[in-house]
Amino acid sequence: MKINLFEKMNKVPGGLIIIPLLVAILLNTFAPQVLAIGGPTTALFKVGSSAMMGIFLLICGTSINIRQAGLPLYKGAVLLALKCIAGALAVWIVGTTFGPAGFLGISTLAFVxxxxxxxxxxxxxxxxxxxxASDAGAISVFCIKDGPFVTMMVLGVSGLANIPFAALLSMLIPLLIGMLWGNLDERFKQLCTASQPLIIIIMSFAIGANSSINTVFSAGLSGILLGIISALTGILFFFLYNLFxxxxxxxxxxxxxxxxxxxLTPAMVAQADPSLMVYVDAATAQLATASIITMLTAPVLVAWFDKRLKARMPEPVNIAAQEKPLPLASAPDKE
Structure with a gap:
């Protein structure tokens, strides 16, 4: 009997991350000894998040098309810059005002x-x-923000977190290898695209296996607040993006x-700066909650702005309908 479990997980918003994460949290809360058996089981499902992140970054690199030029490259660079600036402002405002602990239960790590x-x-x-097509092509540059690299860079440059240069480089190397290999070998790029869901499932499970159900419940309201804040930034990004x-x-x-x-980002950042480890569990639950909320709000917001833009556009003038037919020249009189 086939149950198509993968297909059912994929139908849930963010299901490939959230479902393994929750299963691992429940297992680690009520039967932690199962994941502490040692050997390949523990290495893969308990402490394997770093190796999975390395593979995930390599896969992300294969999606970067260095041949992309023109308008897609420009749009992708603008989108990426806006996200980097947003992270820098978050560090400057929240980090300097409230410190690493953040505000209302949302740590600066989670916010950034x-x-x-x-x-x-x-x-x-x-x-x-x-x-x-140019909007879709922009993702070849914009996808650089996938994974923890941009978050680590922003936190490291700000000084709010002690991120060694070697840690940033360790995140960049798999990305560059994937970008180079993916652009040279289309079959490898296809292989990475097909295997990405599996890597995400295992990495999510490994991160959840180091958390508990108490953390998830305690982060519920703050996660909803984080999702609302993220959704509201879409209004600001709409106006900023159109300036360019x-x-x-x-x-x-x-x-x-x-x-x-x-x-998955907080756990990776905390490996570079262990002082942030205290915020990882709550930040993980908050970000998972925020992702679900924004999946629902973003399409509504984009559709509303699109409707407003189309309403402001002048209606096309039907020139053919406005032109009056010229009178036919009368035939010459016969003599």
Missing amino acids: ACLTSSNSSLYIALCSNYGD LKRKTALGAALGTTAASSA
Whole structure:
């Protein structure tokens, strides 16, 4: 009997991350000895998140198309810059005001990881209805923000976290290898695309296996608040993005999302700076909650802005209908 478990997980928003994460949290809460058996089981499902992150970054690198030029490259660079600036402002405002602990139960680590990420899959899906080929092509540059690299860079440069240069380089090397290999070998790129869901499932489980159910419940309300904040930034991103475009688009609002994969970022950042480990469990649960909320709000926001843009556009003038037919020349009189 086939149950198509993968297909059912895929139908749940962010299911490939959230479901393994919750299963691992429950298992670690009520039967932690199962994951502490040792050998390959523990290495893969308990302490394997670092290795899985390395593979995940390599896969992300294969999606970067270095041959992409022109408008897609420009749009992707603008989108990436806006996300980096948002993360820098988050560190400057929240980090300097409240410190690493953040505010209302949301740590600065969670806040920065939220604002430097966005749901790439949702962005691509929205491009099919509200964008064109150049918008879709922008993801080849924009996808650099997938994973913890941008979050670590922003925190490290700000001084709020002690991120060694070697840690940043360790995140960049798999990304560069994947980018080079993926651009030289199309078959390898296809292999990475097909295997990405498996890596995400295992990595999510390994991170959840180091948390408990108490953390998830305690982070519920703060996770909802983080999701609302992320969704509201979509309004700001809409206006900022269009400042750089001649032809206006509603897709800037799609930046007001939190990637489901951002739930994996706090654990990776804390490996570079162990002082942040105390915030990892809560931040993971908050980011997972925020990703679900923004999956629901972003399409509504993009559709609303798209409707407003189209309403402002002048209606095309039917020149043919306005032109009056010229009178036919009369035939010459016969003599």
